[in-house]
Amino acid sequence: MKRWHYLLGGPVLLLLLIQLVPNELPPVVHTNPGDLIQSGIVDEEVASILKVSCYNCHSNETDYPWYSYVAPSSWLVARDVRLAREELNFSTWKEIDMIDQLGKLDDIYQEVESGKMPMDVYTVVHTSAKLDERQRELILTWAEETMDVIAEEEESEEEG
């Protein structure tokens, strides 16, 4: 064996070995009774933006790319999706308390307004998820209006 055999063989062997570590990708579920979009309270245009730019991480309907099944990138994808769903999962939207829905919408507004979401590392790979100015405005308007509606409902519940 020549020296380059070792130089190449080591990393390749390591790469093969780490494939044996089971991936921990959060499961994909397509039917979600508590889903934000499936519950029909979002108009079509906003729904399609959410689907393209947010749902891959912030819902149970993740569309995993091929590299999410290959270590080590699979570990990163698994971690990102897990954390994203913990923070906000549109698939279980209706299970969230009204007051916490307000909080989530407020977060959405701030994150999208400041350009933190969708994350740059994500849109570099998923270019279609990048929001243009108009889409950004649509999301902001939607978040604000929905907050007003929920605040009204909450208020009338208080009085009733």
Add this chain to the structure above:
Amino acid sequence: MAALIGLLFFQGTTKPELENYPVHPMMAPDMPANVKTIVEQKCYGCHNADSKNEKGKAKLDWDEFEASKKSKQMAAKGKISEVLREGEMPPKKFLEMKPEGKLSEAELATLIDWSASKKKGAN
């Protein structure tokens, strides 16, 4: 339509209440004096518009809170309530330098009661 009528009704009924209040017009209906006192002593130092604590200011700015509309205030209160119940505020690191900044049991209870006051209807 019903929501629109509801909105008109809501605005129509709360305005007179605002005018009757002698204190800060935005703060008055939502923030009782005892809550305001605690906030000023224990929270406002970092959570204000001119705060040098960028993270604290970004998360919650009381000056902005006062001026913001109902839905925003309710959202903020929900988050305040959660953070307080988790014991995350004031931050541990901050208390190491300034132990007197800690909320007393009674103060904590007052703030939690206030911030969760719109939570009755939930569940």
